[in-house]
Every structure is written in C-alpha cells, then in structure tokens.
Amino acid sequence: MKKLSELAKTIRSKNAGVDKITFDIIFTDRAVYDHVRASKVLTPATVATLYGIDQSRIAEFVEYDPACAIKFTIYRLRPSGSAGDPDIFGAQQYAPLLDIEVDISA
Amino acid sequence: MSSIKIICPNGHLGFAPLKLESFLRGVEAGPDFIAADSGSDDIGPVPLGSDTCTSPEAWQRQDLEAMLLAARRIGVPMIIGSSGDTGTNSRVDRYVELIREIASEHGLTPFKLGYFYSEVEKERVRKAVGSSNPVLGLDGRDALSEAELDATERIVAMAGVHPFMKLLDEGCDVIIGGRSSDCAIFAAAALHRGASEADAYYLGKVLECASFCAEPYGAKETVLGAVAGSGVTVTAMHPDQRCTIASVSGHAMYERSNPYDEFVAGGRLDMRNCHYEQIDARTTKVTGQRFEPAERIRVKLEGAGKTGERFVGIASVRDPYTIANIDQVIAWAKQQTAERFGNSPYELFYNVFGKNGVMGELEPVKVPAHELCIVVQGVAPTVEMAEEVCMTGTRQLFYARLPEVKGTAGGVAFVLDEVLKASPAYRWTVNHTLAVDDPLELFPTHTVTIGV
Numbered sequence: 242m243k244k245l246s247e248l249a250k251t252i253r254s255k256n257a258g259v260d261k262i263t264f265d266i267i268f269t270d271r272a273v274y275d276h277v278r279a280s281k282v283l284t285p286a287t288v289a290t291l292y293g294i295d296q297s298r299i300a301e302f303v304e305y306d307p308a309c310a311i312k313f314t315i316y317r318l319r320p321s322g323s324a325g326d327p328d329i330f331g332a333q334q335y336a337p338l339l340d341i342e343v344d345i346s347a
Numbered sequence: 348m349s350s351i352k353i354i355c356p357n358g359h360l361g362f363a364p365l366k367l368e369s370f371l372r373g374v375e376a377g378p379d380f381i382a383a384d385s386g387s388d389d390i391g392p393v394p395l396g397s398d399t400c401t402s403p404e405a406w407q408r409q410d411l412e413a414m415l416l417a418a419r420r421i422g423v424p425m426i427i428g429s430s431g432d433t434g435t436n437s438r439v440d441r442y443v444e445l446i447r448e449i450a451s452e453h454g455l456t457p458f459k460l461g462y463f464y465s466e467v468e469k470e471r472v473r474k475a476v477g478s479s480n481p482v483l484g485l486d487g488r489d490a491l492s493e494a495e496l497d498a499t500e501r502i503v504a505m506a507g508v509h510p511f512m513k514l515l516d517e518g519c520d521v522i523i524g525g526r527s528s529d530c531a532i533f534a535a536a537a538l539h540r541g542a543s544e545a546d547a548y549y550l551g552k553v554l555e556c557a558s559f560c561a562e563p564y565g566a567k568e569t570v571l572g573a574v575a576g577s578g579v580t581v582t583a584m585h586p587d588q589r590c591t592i593a594s595v596s597g598h599a600m601y602e603r604s605n606p607y608d609e610f611v612a613g614g615r616l617d618m619r620n621c622h623y624e625q626i627d628a629r630t631t632k633v634t635g636q637r638f639e640p641a642e643r644i645r646v647k648l649e650g651a652g653k654t655g656e657r658f659v660g661i662a663s664v665r666d667p668y669t670i671a672n673i674d675q676v677i678a679w680a681k682q683q684t685a686e687r688f689g690n691s692p693y694e695l696f697y698n699v700f701g702k703n704g705v706m707g708e709l710e711p712v713k714v715p716a717h718e719l720c721i722v723v724q725g726v727a728p729t730v731e732m733a734e735e736v737c738m739t740g741t742r743q744l745f746y747a748r749l750p751e752v753k754g755t756a757g758g759v760a761f762v763l764d765e766v767l768k769a770s771p772a773y774r775w776t777v778n779h780t781l782a783v784d785d786p787l788e789l790f791p792t793h794t795v796t797i798g799v
Contacts, residue, residue, distance in 0.1 A: 255601070256388075256389050256602060258388065258486055258604075259392075259486075259775040259778050260485070260486035260488065261486055261604060263602065265597075265600055269593065291711055292711065294709065300486070300487070303605055303606065305596075305600055305606045307596040307599075307606075308596040308599070310606075312606065314604040316486070318708070319774070320392070320775035320778070321389070321392075322391020322392045322773070322775070323392070324654060324657060324694060324724050324774075325694075325696030325697075325698065325724055328706070329391045334706055334709060336706075337711050
C-alpha cells in the first residue's frame with residue numbers, strides 16, 4: 242500500500258467561484274494515474290465518505306486525461322468569506338486526501 | 348497570417364508584487380501587448396461590499412509602474428482588467444490616477460488612456476428580476492430575488508472582450524478595466540490583431556495567472572503567450588521555469604469545476620479536444636480548442652451585501668477535560684449571549700482550531716489536539732452591539748460551568764483580554780447572470796490623454 246501523497250505530484254484545493262471548492266489530484270506518471278483510477282479509491286462515493294458529506298454536494302467529478310488528473314468539486318454550505326468561513330480561499334481542504342491508501346500490488 | 352505576442356507578469360496584480368527579472372526578459376522578447384488581471388472573487392465579499400482593496404496600494408503602484416514604463420518604452424499597449432481587486436468604479440478611478448501620477452513622475456510623453464466601469468445599478472438589475480428574462484443563478488443558486496437584491500450593497504458585472512476591444516479600436520495605449528473576465532483581457536488583444544476566437548480565448552485562459560501555467564511552481568513570474576497562424580504557444584520567461592504539457596494542460600483545471608469549458612460573456616471556450624505539444628524546452632503549443640458563441644449574451648454579476656459590524660475574540664484551552672467537552676463550553680457562551688441579547692439580530696461564530704477549525708464539518712479527524720484555539724466572531728447591526736456580542740461570546744468561555752472541571756479559576760486562556768474590531772461582515776449575495784442585448788451596455792468606456 243502507498244499513500245496518495247506518495248503517488249501524486251500535486252494534491253490541492255481552491256475556490257471555484259464563490260459557491261464551490263475544487264480539488265485537483267495530479268500525477269506525473271500516466272501509469273500511476275491509470276492505476277489510481279482503476280483502484281477506485283477516488284470516486285464520488287469514496288470522497289463523499291471521506292469528507293462526511295452527501296454525494297449530492299459533489300458538483301462534478303472528472304478524470305482529466307490530458308493532465309493525468311482526478312478532479313472533483315463540492316458545493317460550499319455558505320458562500321466563501323461569509324462570517325465564520327475558516328478558509329476564504331478554500332486552499333486547505335485537501336489534507337484528508339493525502340493519506341488515502343492505494344494498493345500498488347494489483 | 349496573424350501573429351501576436353502578449354506577456355503577463357502577474358496573475359492578480361497587487362496581491363503580491365511581480366518578479367522583475369522574468370518580466371524584463373519578457374519585455375525583451377518583444378511583446379505586442381503587456382497585460383494583467385488585477386482582481387479575483389477569491390478574496391471574499393468584504394472588499395466588494397465595502398468598496399476597499401485587499402492589496403496594498405504600494406504593491407499595485409509598483410507593478411503598474413513596471414508595466415507602464417516598459418509598455419511606453421517599447422511602444423505597445425498595456426492592459427489591466429479588474430482594477431484594484433474588485434473592479435469597482437472607485438478602484439478604476441484610483442488606477443487611472445496612479446497611471447497619471449506615474450506618468451508625471453517619469454515625464455512620459457503623452458499617451459491615450461482608456462478606461463471602463465463595471466458597476467451595475469441595482470435598479471438596472473431590478474428590472475430583470477421577476478421579468479420573463481430573469482437574473483439566473485450560477486452554481487446551483489436560484490434566480491435572483493428582490494429580497495437578495497435589496498440585501499446587496501454593490502454589484503459589478505464581469506466584462507467580456509467588448510469594452511477592451513472598443514478601447515483598442517479607439518487607439519488607446521493604456522487600458523484600465525473594471526471587473527473583467529480574466530481571459531477576456533488577453534483575448535481582446537488577440538482578437539484585435541485578427542486571431543481566431545478559439546485561439547484568442549485559449550491564449551487568455553492560459554495567460555491569466557501568469558506563471559501558474561509553468562513549472563516548477565513559482566508565482567508572479569512572467570510568461571509569454573503567442574498566436575502564430577493556428578494554435579497558441581506559451582513560454583516561461585523565468586530561466587528556471589518551463590511551460591510543459593503537464594503544466595499547461597494542468598492549468599486548464601485551475602480554480603474551476605471542470606477543465607473543459609471556460610464561459611465568458613459572449614460564449615464558451617471548449618477545451619475538450621485540445622492537443623498539447625512540447626515544441627522547445629520552455630514552450631508548449633496548444634491546438635484543437637474551439638469557441639462556441641452564445642446565442643444571447645449573458646453577463647456574470649457579482650454582488651456583496653453587508654450582514655453586520657464585526658469583532659473577533661480569541662481564547663485557548665489546554666485542560667484535556669475542557670477540550671473533551673468543548674462543545675458544552677461553547678454552548679454555555681452562546682446561551683449567555685442569547686440571554687443578554689434575546690431575539691436581537693446578531694450572529695456568533697466559533698472556529699475551534701485543534702478540533703476542526705480549518706475544515707469545519709468537512710473534517711474527518713475527530714480526535715482533538717492537546718490544545719485548542721477558539722476564534723470567536725460576533726456580528727451585529729451596530730459597532731457597539733457587535734463588540735458586546737463578541738465580548739460576551741468570548742469571555743463567557745472563561746466562566747463555562749463544566750461539572751467536573753478541576754480548574755475553577757478560569758476555563759480558557761486569553762492572549763488578549765479584549766475583542767478586536769474587524770472588517771464588517773459581508774456575504775456574496777449575487778452570483779448570477781444577466782442577459783443583455785448590447786454587450787457594451789454595462790461597461791461605459793472613456794478616454795483621456797495623459798502626460799505633458
């Protein structure tokens with residue numbers, strides 16, 4: 242098993258407009274990207290479970306081949322920068338993805 | 348065959364200063380335009396609502412000076428969009444004034460400056476609200492209601508290429524834009540030189556954040572984008588950065604829900620069939636992009652409304668029993684505030700760092716740290732009330748009544764025994780689109796001659 246943080250070059254989150262936060266997991270090696278995709282550790286269902294949200298909060302989930310990237314976007318409950326929003330830029334929401342375990346023996 | 352070169356030195360001019368070395372390399376490469384975006388809705392609703400900048404003027408001035416002096420020296424137009432973080436009228440006016448001051452300081456020979464505004468009167472929007480052609484919501488929002496419009500302090504419209512092209516057609520040497528779509532700033536220049544819409548908008552898309560489309564990661568460095576014949580090339584100007592297939596294609600998905608579509612006033616850039624090719628060590632070429640014009644132009648509107656005055660309090664906890672029962676502690680403080688202020692309109696927010704302060708309800712880690720920092724925000728209609736709400740909500744953490752607590756001399760630690768006045772609280776009330784017949788309707792343009 243390896244952690245996603247060992248396999249991906251970039252794992253990040255950021256606002257996509259004022260009502261959504263988007264997450265990018267980018268790989269440099271296409272074979273690794275294909276392997277992670279095939280492992281199904283990153284799907285709308287696994288992401289919803291990890292973040293404790295209903296799948297209906299996932300606005301989009303895309304496997305983006307040109308950049309070897311898996312990308313998903315969630316709706317915020319309140320728009321960015323409303324009082325009490327702890328992350329106005331949405332830039333620190335990716336951390337739980339780092340430790341996702343990927344079976345590399347398959 | 349049309350050919351155009353544009354350099355972009357900064358992805359949000361003013362937010363952090365540009366890096367001069369790669370900028371000067373870019374200038375030496377002989378661009379036809381020097382352009383940058385200077386705004387973002389990433390910064391939250393406060394600057395738009397309160398009509399302020401989040402960027403220090405010294406940084407804005409420094410970058411405008413570097414760009415203006417270079418543009419005038421090599422005799423090419425300089426274009427700025429979304430002036431002063433938000434692109435409101437007052438920010439446009441201030442940037443025009445900064446250009447005037449810089450030109451005067453350096454004794455620049457006369458040049459033609461064009462500028463346009465992006466603020467939209469609420470009454471203009473009200474005409475559409477509830478009409479047969481309503482103000483449609485983006486990102487799952489309902490159509491704009493009269494009540495939300497009433498709660499809105501200020502609205503800007505997101506310009507497409509139209510006001511930029513009008514001012515370029517009028518021969519402007521410098522353009523200072525109100526709120527604009529990032530990619531339109533660059534696309535307008537390319538269209539002005541005869542590039543196809545597909546190449547022009549892709550060029551804008553890839554240049555908008557400067558060196559974010561290059562690797563290794565390093566912001567605020569200049570990149571050069573070009574259209575020559577068919578296709579777009581993008582080249583890093585910093586000697587240690589490269590625009591690679593990975594970095595350029597990866598940038599297409601930055602800060603957006605999907606990496607395939609870029610919507611602007613007037614159409615949609617379709618990047619589904621983009622083909623990326625490394626043509627030299629620092630340059631990637633992109634072909635296959637398409638542009639689909641909209642049947643009817645819909646302009647994006649951004650609006651912010653004030654929710655109240657705001658104070659911030661800070662309290663910390665080290666006792667493990669108190670940490671384990673922090674929800675009860677906060678409930679006590681909330682209850683004490685409610686008893687004092689009853690049904691008055693106020694809001695109290697607690698971000699508990701060490702528990703789930705950064706991620707709130709998205710936090711999967713349920714075990715708290717050995718110490719917590721609680722940031723309290725009190726929001727209320729008046730400054731006096733907001734201060735007292737926040738003070739009550741903070742100080743009552745000290746007096747929380749936990750049944751088995753050993754420490755009976757104070758339940759939290761304070762780094763400051765006071766609450767701090769913060770910016771008023773605003774929220775994004777408008778994230779919608781408005782249909783227009785004339786793409787210039789919301790963006791009145793003006794020109795003026797600057798210099799001696």
